[in-house]
Amino acid sequence: MLEKKDITLEKAVLIGVITKEQDEVKSKEYLDELEFLTYTAGGEVVKRFTQKMEMPNPKTFIGTGKMEDVRLYIEENDIGTAIFDDELSSAQERNISKILNCKVLDRTNLILDIFAQRAQTSYARTQVELAQCEYLLPRLRGMWTHLERQKGGIGMRGPGETEIETDRRIVRDKIALLKERIKTIDKQMSVQRGNRGAMVRVALVGYTNVGKSTLMNVISKSEVFAENKLFATLDTTVRKVVIQNLPFLLSDTVGFIRKLPTQLVESFKSTLDEVREADLLLHVVDISHPNYEEHIDSVNKILGEIKSADKPTIMVFNKIDAYKPEKLDTDDLETEKTTKHYTLEEWKSTWMSKVGNNALFISAINKSNLEDFKKRVYDEVREIHITRFPYNKFLYPDYDATIDSE
Structure with a gap:
């Protein structure tokens, strides 16, 4: 007889900002929703961080002082994931990952992950995969940060860019293929609706x-x-x-x-x-x-x-x-x-x-x-x-x- 194992929830912190467009009440409400999204995805929120700003920092989303607070908390409490309430640019995601040294997600990435978990039919899985590829395409450069440390040297001139371009072509081809697949399924479903x-x-x-x-x-x-x-x-x-x-x-x-x-x-x-x-x-x-x-x-x-x-x-x-x-x-x-x-x-x-x-x-x-x-x-x-x-x-x-x- 198999023993029933307890499901371990992934520990996460949430990070949001308070701006003129998004006051304290609205920010709290969005973070409440983000916490529910995290729970749905299989995570456990242990702390929230918010900062009042005119607008999010273009490099790190939040200020350097607040980012240091987040980094220390993550380090001291063995946190595996930091989740930001708004969509991060590829540069922000890359910069934040270097500072926090943990998995960095934004709201979009989290929702895509939930959709990937929940998709049951071939159609839903295809739609989710297409959305993930479109989200991934502008962020591919961040996946080659290990090559950025290899400066100079024989045979080390530009391999990162070559690999990035190769990957971009693969992802673009994948997007085209998924769109065609969705068109085919759409036609089938259109016939079903007509019937x-x-x-x-x-x-x-x-x-x-x-x-x-x-x-x-x-x-x-x-x-x-x-x-x-x-x-x-x-x-x-x-x-x-x-x-x-x-x-x-x-x-x-x-x-x-x-x-x-x-x-x-x-x-x-x-x-x-x-x-x-x-x-x-x-x-x-x-x-x-x-x-x-x-x-x-x-x-x-x-x-x-x-x-x-x-x-x-x-x-x-x-x-x-x-x-x-x-x-x-x-x-x-x-x-x-x-x-x-x-x-x-x-x-x-x-x-x-x-x-x-x-x-x-x-x-x-x-x-x-x-x-x-x-x-x-x-x-x-x-x-x-x-x-x-x-x-x-x-x-x-x-x-x-x-x-x-x-």
Whole structure:
């Protein structure tokens, strides 16, 4: 019998900056998210470092004094990885690695690593590999730092550059090959989507870890992988769902995130074809998250990038069971009531006034208000279906077809 071994988490420190564009509150929130990303990737955050700056240092991201503090802490506590909250240039990464003498990652590299771990299908693995190659290409020089120390000498003139150019050509060829492979798979998937007929298509979209896969499981009665980690789902899953004899296709898509690497947005745009071709979007939001409104903005921004911002959308505020407003200190006369003190009822009235009946408040895990959710989705899908098939008396025995002919 095999002994069960404990999984050892990789010890890491996080490094971020506080600037005019990114104040202390926002910086803390980004580092909270970075810590969750680190945990998802298999790491354990033991300390955070932040520094107030006008703008990040072009050579080392943070100042020399703070960098020395980080170096000493890493040395004294046997830390294996330093993770920076913003994308580092190849020069910054090289300089920092020399100073800290440990593995140096940025947010982009960390997200790419998580995607590589989570990719299950050939398509997702190809997309992740393409994003990794595009990230790697401008950083190849840093991999030949061992040759920089070999100055002069017979036979030592320029071998580093030769090897770098060779590697660049290999990576460029690999990128071209992966792009062709993705084009081929895209064509196959396009044919598959065409074979689904004219059924109404509904897509779940939203920030990562808001409960899309859990909601998918509840509605479609299927077993889509779901857990409390970022990017639990990478591959788009499509299921046929029937509500009151009305069939439609429901798809679960990859979650979005702020500061999403450009390489991943480009690589996964084809995966998001399910969103582009959807008739209705269900924008799932984790209302228990203190900054969920920023998450909504991030998702809307990416929807705009893939030309899907104008689609009919229902806002689905999930995790109402976990929502806890901050208590307002009535004894302190200077304390003003803000949105963080709103009750669930106040949020409902706020969003109802913004989007009308296109706002729903549910708990997928506890199945709270799911009947209202199904009824609202049914009404919307039925409306789309009637437009597409106006004379289907089997599905709509009470529908007066003369309304369309007037």
